[in-house]
Amino acid sequence: MSRSYFSNIEHAAHNTTFPLTDVIEQLNFNEQGLIPVIAQDYATKNVLMQAWMNREALEKTLACGRMVYWSRSRQCFWEKGATSGHTQALIDMAFDCDGDVILCQVEQIGAACHTGRPACFYLKVDAALKQVRIEGDASA
Template identity: 70%
Template sequence: MAELNFNSQGLIPVITQDATSREVLMMAWMNQESLAKTLEAGRMIYWSRSRQALWAKGETSGHVQLLKSMRIDCDGDAILCLVDQTGAACHTGRSNCFYLQVDLGNQCVTIMSQPQ
């Protein structure tokens, strides 16, 4: 953990990807405590900036993420976690949080998928 580069708020970005499909599910933040708890529990525990509290993914929804693999980028300032996702990854009910498609030609945004 000493080799990681947390930002000035003590956070590091985490990209979460489905371990089987390799679909990028979401981006969130971790602090040292949430990282340690994730490694200990084997399930994703993030830091919620809006609540200023630990956030165990699926705690209320049941849409848990079981940690399968963790990687750190070359600069030590981002983490990639491969998970087994139960249910929707996004709070909107979608499979992932990256459903807004930017149309470069028309300079507009469209919705790629609807909630299940």
Template identity: 60%
Template sequence: MSFDPATLRYDARGLIPAIAQDAETDEVLMLAWMNAEAVARTLETGRVTYWSRSRQAFWEKGATSGHVQELVEMRLDCDRDTLLLRVRQTGPACHTGRRSCFYTAVRDGAEVEIMAPG
């Protein structure tokens, strides 16, 4: 059975959240958004492409920074409204220079930075 990106459940803006996870360590790296064409481009090229809501343009991860995400596997959740992208990450995933965008924890009611830039 072949996969059709149009069968996913997109929001009213035509977007679906995509969680990037390191395929080797299972570390959650980032969350971004995709539309049907970004999903199709990612599957065609093997390099993760997102949709930038602020720029209203496609954004191939690492195209300018070199911090690419190579797709290992795309998974769909049970409702088909969220994607899990298992990737091979080159360099940091976060634009702040950190491995993950999830570098702030809430501990004992306070925000704590748990990861410094690489």
């Protein structure tokens, strides 16, 4: 992993290309070999969830066109929707400027959240009232 790799390419002009395998090689996986992945609904642009991938999960995702995460709690691959049917088809993927976050546009079937809510970010902060409000009812 190398932040200098990403510093070196950051001034490359619009539409410059690099081999995907080279960039993946340089991604900044953390000390557990993981990188955060944001899943955004490609149609509504709602942020659905954030999870983690290791390099093999990333390669599986690219190969099969469906989101495959690494479950930190279960320590195994987690093909989103494999049991629930709530799959995420990969529409687009991008890396950030220092190669330590992945953003994926996905087509979400059903609910992204295990509670049955459409997205995981249903704990809404009201800073003025100093409250957190639940948005939506659980259905799972």
